Every structure is written in C-alpha cells, then in structure tokens.
Amino acid sequence: MKVLLAQSAGFCYGVERAVELTKKTAAESGCCVMLGDLIHNAHVVAELEALGVRKIAGPEDAPEGATVVLRSHGERRELVEELAARGLRCVSAACPNVLRIQTLVGQAEEDGRQVIIIGERNHPEIQGIASYCRHPLIFGGPEELAAWLAEDPTRRDLPITVAAQTTCIRELFETSIKILKKQCTNAKIFDTICNATRKRQSEAAEIAGRVDAMVVVGDPRSANTKHLTEICIERCPRVLQIEGADELSPDFFNGCSVAGLTAGASTPAGIIKEVYATMSEEIKNVESGEESFEELLNQSFKTLNTGEKVTGIVTAVGPTEVQVDVGAKQAAYIKASELSDDPNAKPEELLKVGDEIEAYIVRVNDIEGYAELSKKRLDTVKVWENIEQAVEDxxxxxxxxxxxxxxxxxxxxxxxxxxxxxxxxxxxxxxxxxxxxxxxxxxxxxxxxxxxxxxxxxxxxxxxEARRAAQDEVWNSIEVGKRYTGTVKSMTAYGVFVDIGGVDGMVHISELSWSRIKTPSEVCKVGDSMEVYVISFDAEKRKISLGVKDRGVNPWEDFMSKYRVGDVATVRIVKLMTFGAFAEVVPGVDGLIHISQIADRRIEKPGDVLSEGQEVEAEIIAVDEEKKKISLSIRALLAPAAQDESEVEGE
Known part of the structure; x- marks a missing residue:
C-alpha cells in the first residue's frame, strides 16, 4: 500500500505571506496584536501567540500604541476605518487576491452596477468583501442565484458584476456563470477563484478518484479545507478530515491498497509531514498484521473501527442527532446531516426509539468514549450497488x-x-x-x-418504451365513435394534430367548430386539452381522423326552432363574395345577403358597406328547408325609413 500526496497541499502564497509578515511585525514591534485569527488554523495561531502576538476580538480591545495585524481573509471596511480613527498602526496581512476583489466590487458599485458575490455568506472573507459595497448580493450557489432571477424577470436586464470567494468550489461558480450568461443581458463576470485553490481542488479530485481512502488535513473552520473534503467525498467512498496526526487510526486503512493525502491552504508543512509519516507507519502496521498487547486485550470487547458497517438500536432521537446502542463500550451517535441526503429531513420524521439501523463508522474517539456514525454514507454504498444491478436488470x-x-x-x-x-x-x-x-x-x-x-x-x-406501450393500447382498443381527452400537439392551416395517448390523430378544420373559421387558432392553441371522438382510422397506415363537433346537436334544427320568415336576427358577417355576403345566423348555419339586399342604394361590392366579423341586424326573407338555404336582407330594415324620408320631401 502507498500514500499519494497532493503536490499543492499546504500553505498557499497568501497564507505564507500573512504568517511571515506577522512574525516580522512581532519582532519589530513592541506590542503586536492580531484582529481575530490570522488564518483558520489553531496550530499556527497558537505559535504566533507564543511569539507574543496577542489575539483581540475587536478594535476596542487594542492597546494604545499597538500594531494591529489584519487577518489573511481581509477585514470589514468599517473596522479598518475605526482602527485608523484611533490612530493605531495597521499592517494588512490580507491576501492580495482578496484585496483585489474588495477594490473590484467597490468600483463596480460606484459605476452603478449590482454586485453579486458567490461564496459562503458568513465567511470572514465574504463579509470583508461585502463591506466595500452598500447593497451586495451574496449567493451560496446556482440554486439561490436562479431563484433570485426567477422572482423578478426584470432583474435579468440589470447591469451585474459577479465575483467569487477565492476558495469557492469551481463547479458551483461555473454553474452559476452558465445561468447568468444564459439569462442576463448585461453581466460582467470576474473569475476571482485563487489559482492555488483551483489547482488544489483539481489535484484532490484527481487523487480521490484513484484511491481507496482519502485524508484531508486542515482546521474545521477553514472553507477551502471543507471544500476539499466535499470534493473528495464525491469521488472516494472513505474520506477523513483531521487537524493533525493524532486523529489517525490504523483501522481507517483496513482493506485499502492506495491512500491519498491533501491539505487546506492554512495547514503548515510540518503538520502535513507528520500526518504523511503517521499514515505510512499505520499502513505498515496494518499490512504486517502485528497486534499489540492492548489490541489482544481489547479483542474480548466489541470494537468499533472507522470505515466498518455496524448495526444498532436507536435509543434517543433529538433535533440535531440520533443516539444508537451498537453494543460497544463507546457511545455512538449520528448527526442529523448524516441521516439522509434530504437536507430538509428531520430526525424525528426518519426514526423513532427502538428502530434498528445500519450505519458506517466514520470516526471513533476512544479518549472521550464516543463513535460517530453515518447512515447516509451506507445508503450511498447501497445505492451504488443498486445502480450496478440496475444496469444488468x-x-x-x-x-x-x-x-x-x-x-x-x-x-x-x-x-x-x-x-x-x-x-x-x-x-x-x-x-x-x-x-x-x-x-x-x-x-x-x-x-x-x-x-x-x-x-x-x-x-x-x-x-x-412508455410511448410504444401507450400506442399499442390505443390501437388495440380504438373504434369509430370512441371518445378521448387529448392534447393539441401541433397546428396547420387545414387542422390540428391531437395526442390521444401516444398516438396523434388529425382534426380537420371543418370538424373543429360548427361555426365557419379561417384558421384553427381561432378556437384552440398548442397545449390545449380537447375532447375528441374517432371519425375513422386506418390501422395499417397508422392514421386517425378525429372530430370535435357534437353530432348530437343539429344546427339546422336549432335555427328552425328559433326563427321564421320575417323575423329579425343579429347575424355575423363570415365571408364577403362579389355577389353578396354570408352571415352566421346560429353556429353552423349561414345565410346569404345578396348584394342587392345590403343597402338601400346601389353599391359596387359588399366590402364597401360590410366587413368580416361585423355584426348587423338582418331580416329573414326566405328559407329553403329542403336545400337548407336562408336568404337575408339588411335593406328590408332600411326601406321603410328611406320611404318615409321621400314622403316628407314630397310634401
């Protein structure tokens, strides 16, 4: 078994610069303090305190005449201004990349642009960057960004400037950028992820994909260390995040042929070397199979080993964790975040006291006497097994x-x-x-x-496959007159195609409505639900003719029940011809208004007086019941008025 060490593991340029600058300042200054932790690593902070660099919580705690070192993550603008107002000397150990982002976002807002920062909202680096704007927006990833854009479509036209936390996971940033490029019309994008971060994440992903177990070294507060762990977990089934070599256990490497090692940007080289040496030694012990007296003694007890599967009984369910009795001397528990992939799931909804549960052992602390379990990781392994089986089945x-x-x-x-x-x-x-x-x-x-x-x-x-099954079902049961509820899939000038369950049928324009229509769009649109019935079908040619008009309704009988010759009706002009105009009296029944019956004067063409779609009053002057034809007259209603006027003029 061998250990693969990431070449870029450990201090990045910005962290190394911050540590060396602080040591130099401490040596030159009589009183040196650091505003918060210089970097996210307790070992380094303790080393600096041993050199006389005292940590303070805020500007008010700084002694008069002290030199204040500003941390590598950068500091909030208002705190820097408060220190300056007190006349204290400040030495900025902030990473140059962070300072560049602070300047970038400040200038962008001055130019009237909306600043968007992709990163962890509560991280000191993000808080410092955001303080250089009045109205910044901070998004943890693409989901939050997409939701913000969806809330108000006008936001897509805003002038936007986008930057990222220097330690942001590249995949999150790139997915966010795709959304912005696709939806926004005026977005300036700045890839501010540190090159060292990019290289470290890429190396960690590559190594994690090749090993059986992966160790990530770094402070649990470190964002880049946390991101490295997340990246490794996606590619390696067994990942352990530690602060130092004392957290390693030989049991973690059981069954491994290759192990990987990487470290966050705030992890000193000395700790990495110690972990590497310990891993190599532990691996030798595992391979040699040597057993110490203590190990032989402990064989009389049920031991818990990191990476193994264990079965236990739930003894308590709380809002943040579940306690499990696994029959060992250590107490075992499962964090709420390790119960399920669903971040919204609550422990009390998943388990109850007395339930039997299987889980992986992710950490054993013999000193404090507890073991940390994960049901989620075991579920993931089972899912992989199910997925592999799903290929065969x-x-x-x-x-x-x-x-x-x-x-x-x-x-x-x-x-x-x-x-x-x-x-x-x-x-x-x-x-x-x-x-x-x-x-x-x-x-x-x-x-x-x-x-x-x-x-x-x-x-x-x-x-x-589902479509073929649905089609077979339709063709096996289709018959003339059968009714379906379908969906309009497409439209043409001569009709519409309706999906009746995986099979498309044609509804001719003449079958869409009893009324005269020019285009199908007058009565329906793509996506509409439509009640249809089968007029005819050809199973060999796979063609179906559908209808919509209710054959139980006879428009001519409807007309005859309502009107007689001499009645006046409100009609709608549906078509203009050279010899007259056709008008709809009731849906499905049209009458002809001859050109001579349109006006009380001579006209050249019907269009001089009428227009399609216009509603007019007309008298029914003739009905041919055999041929189902109707003659209408507008003039008949105008003639008496015209005659009265001529009589008045004669007097």
Whole structure:
C-alpha cells in the first residue's frame, strides 16, 4: 500500500505571506496584536501567540500604541476605518487576491452596477468583501442565484458584476456563470477563484478518484479545507478530515491498497509531514498484521473501527442527532446531516426509539468514549450497488434533474449523479435543456464506472418504451365513435394534430367548430386539452381522423326552432363574395345577403358597406328547408325609413 500526496497541499502564497509578515511585525514591534485569527488554523495561531502576538476580538480591545495585524481573509471596511480613527498602526496581512476583489466590487458599485458575490455568506472573507459595497448580493450557489432571477424577470436586464470567494468550489461558480450568461443581458463576470485553490481542488479530485481512502488535513473552520473534503467525498467512498496526526487510526486503512493525502491552504508543512509519516507507519502496521498487547486485550470487547458497517438500536432521537446502542463500550451517535441526503429531513420524521439501523463508522474517539456514525454514507454504498444491478436488470429508476451539463443533463438518483447525454434526454434536438431542471424523470442506467464515480443513463429509452406501450393500447382498443381527452400537439392551416395517448390523430378544420373559421387558432392553441371522438382510422397506415363537433346537436334544427320568415336576427358577417355576403345566423348555419339586399342604394361590392366579423341586424326573407338555404336582407330594415324620408320631401 502507498500514500499519494497532493503536490499543492499546504500553505498557499497568501497564507505564507500573512504568517511571515506577522512574525516580522512581532519582532519589530513592541506590542503586536492580531484582529481575530490570522488564518483558520489553531496550530499556527497558537505559535504566533507564543511569539507574543496577542489575539483581540475587536478594535476596542487594542492597546494604545499597538500594531494591529489584519487577518489573511481581509477585514470589514468599517473596522479598518475605526482602527485608523484611533490612530493605531495597521499592517494588512490580507491576501492580495482578496484585496483585489474588495477594490473590484467597490468600483463596480460606484459605476452603478449590482454586485453579486458567490461564496459562503458568513465567511470572514465574504463579509470583508461585502463591506466595500452598500447593497451586495451574496449567493451560496446556482440554486439561490436562479431563484433570485426567477422572482423578478426584470432583474435579468440589470447591469451585474459577479465575483467569487477565492476558495469557492469551481463547479458551483461555473454553474452559476452558465445561468447568468444564459439569462442576463448585461453581466460582467470576474473569475476571482485563487489559482492555488483551483489547482488544489483539481489535484484532490484527481487523487480521490484513484484511491481507496482519502485524508484531508486542515482546521474545521477553514472553507477551502471543507471544500476539499466535499470534493473528495464525491469521488472516494472513505474520506477523513483531521487537524493533525493524532486523529489517525490504523483501522481507517483496513482493506485499502492506495491512500491519498491533501491539505487546506492554512495547514503548515510540518503538520502535513507528520500526518504523511503517521499514515505510512499505520499502513505498515496494518499490512504486517502485528497486534499489540492492548489490541489482544481489547479483542474480548466489541470494537468499533472507522470505515466498518455496524448495526444498532436507536435509543434517543433529538433535533440535531440520533443516539444508537451498537453494543460497544463507546457511545455512538449520528448527526442529523448524516441521516439522509434530504437536507430538509428531520430526525424525528426518519426514526423513532427502538428502530434498528445500519450505519458506517466514520470516526471513533476512544479518549472521550464516543463513535460517530453515518447512515447516509451506507445508503450511498447501497445505492451504488443498486445502480450496478440496475444496469444488468435494465431497471427503471426515478430521479430529479439537478443541472444542465456540457452535452446533457445531470440527474440525482438517490444522491448519485447520473449524466444523461442530450440525445438521451427525451427532448427534441436543439431544445432548451434548462426547462428540465428540478423536474422528476424516469431513466435507465446504461453505464457505471464505480471507480471513477461515473454513471450514464437514458431518459429517452424509458419514454420511448412508455410511448410504444401507450400506442399499442390505443390501437388495440380504438373504434369509430370512441371518445378521448387529448392534447393539441401541433397546428396547420387545414387542422390540428391531437395526442390521444401516444398516438396523434388529425382534426380537420371543418370538424373543429360548427361555426365557419379561417384558421384553427381561432378556437384552440398548442397545449390545449380537447375532447375528441374517432371519425375513422386506418390501422395499417397508422392514421386517425378525429372530430370535435357534437353530432348530437343539429344546427339546422336549432335555427328552425328559433326563427321564421320575417323575423329579425343579429347575424355575423363570415365571408364577403362579389355577389353578396354570408352571415352566421346560429353556429353552423349561414345565410346569404345578396348584394342587392345590403343597402338601400346601389353599391359596387359588399366590402364597401360590410366587413368580416361585423355584426348587423338582418331580416329573414326566405328559407329553403329542403336545400337548407336562408336568404337575408339588411335593406328590408332600411326601406321603410328611406320611404318615409321621400314622403316628407314630397310634401
């Protein structure tokens, strides 16, 4: 077994500069204090305090005449101004990259732009950067950013300037940028992730994908250390984050052939070397199989080993953790965050006292007598096993689309990322895949590489199979007159195509309405639900003719029941001809107004007086019941008035 050490592990340029500058200042100054922890590493802070650099909580705690060192993460603008107002000498140990971001966002807001920062809202670096703006917006990742844009569509036109925390996870930043580039019209994007951070994350991901166990060294408060751990967990089944070599246990390396080691940017080289040496020694002990007297003695007890599976009984359920009796001398518990992949799940909703539970042992502290377990990690292993089996069984699995990736989409299947190529997404070529995000889908797993944590799936194959099954069901049961509730899929000048359950049928324009219409869009649109019935079908040619008009309603009988010759009706002009105009009397029944019956004077064409869609009063002057024809007259209603006027003039 061997240990792979990341080349970029340990102090970055900014941290190393901050530590050396503080040591130099302490040597030159009679009284040197640091405002908060210089860096997120308790060992380094303790070393500086041993050199006489006292830590203070705020400007009010600084002694008169002291030199104040500002931490590597940068400081809030108002605190710097308060120190200056007191006349205290300040030495900034802030990373040059952080200072650059502070200047960048301040200038952007002066230029009238909305500043957006991608990072951890409560991290000192972010708080310092944000203090150089009046109205900054801080988003933890793409989900928060997308939600903000969706709240108000006008925000997409705002002049936006975007920067990132220097230790931001690259994938989070790049996904956020894709959203901005796609939706915003005036966004300036600055990739402010530190090059050292980028390299360290890339190396950690590469090594984690090649090893059986991964160790990340760093202070638990360190953002970049936490991000390294998150990246490693995605690629390696066994990950341990520690502060020093004393937290290592030989049991952690049981069954490992290759182990990896990386460290956060605030971890001193000395600690990394100590961990590396301890790992090498522990591995030798594991391989040699030597047992100490203490180990032989402890064999009489049930021991808990990191990385092993254990079964226990739930003894208490609290809001933040669950206590488990695993039959060992150590007390065992599971944090709420390690119970489920669902961040909103509550312990009391998942478990109750007396339940039997299986979990992984992630940490054993023999000194304090407790063991930390994780059900979530065990569930993940089981999911991987299920996914591998699903390839052989061609099982259909449920998932949620979480993001759009290059060339396709990513679907979360019980916490495992499954890549679905665009061609297998079930969407038409060139379609906007962003519309799939957050949607629930069914898919088949087509490829699994557990070592590389790579899973490929197909939504299309499931959708195609469901469509074929639905089509077969339709064709097996179709008959003339059968009614369906369908969905309008597309429209043409001569009719619409309606999906009646995986099969499209054609509704001719003449079958859409009893009224005369020019285009289908007058009565429906794509996506509308439509009640249809089968007029005819050809199973061999796979063609179906559908109707919408209610054949139980006879428009002519409706007309005859309402009107007689001599009645006046309000009619709608539906078509203009050279010889007259056709007008709808009731839906499905039209009458002709001859050109001679349109006005009380001679006109050249009907369009001189009438227009399509116009409603007018007309008298029914003739009805041919056999041929179902109606003659109408507007003139008949105008003639008496015209005659009265001529009589007045004669007098």
């Amino acid at each position: 061609k099982t259909v699995m449920d998932g949620v689309v979480t993001e759009v990736n290059k060339g396709g989409v990513v679907v979360s299947v019980k916490g495992v990322r499954v890549f679905v190529p665009a061609s297998q997404s079930g969407m038409p070529r060139g379609a906007d895949l962003d519309t799939m995000v957050k949607s629930k889908v069914q898919l088949r797993i087509t490829e699994v590489n557990r070592a590389r944590r790579r899973v490929v799936g197909s939504i299309r194959s499931v959708a195609d």
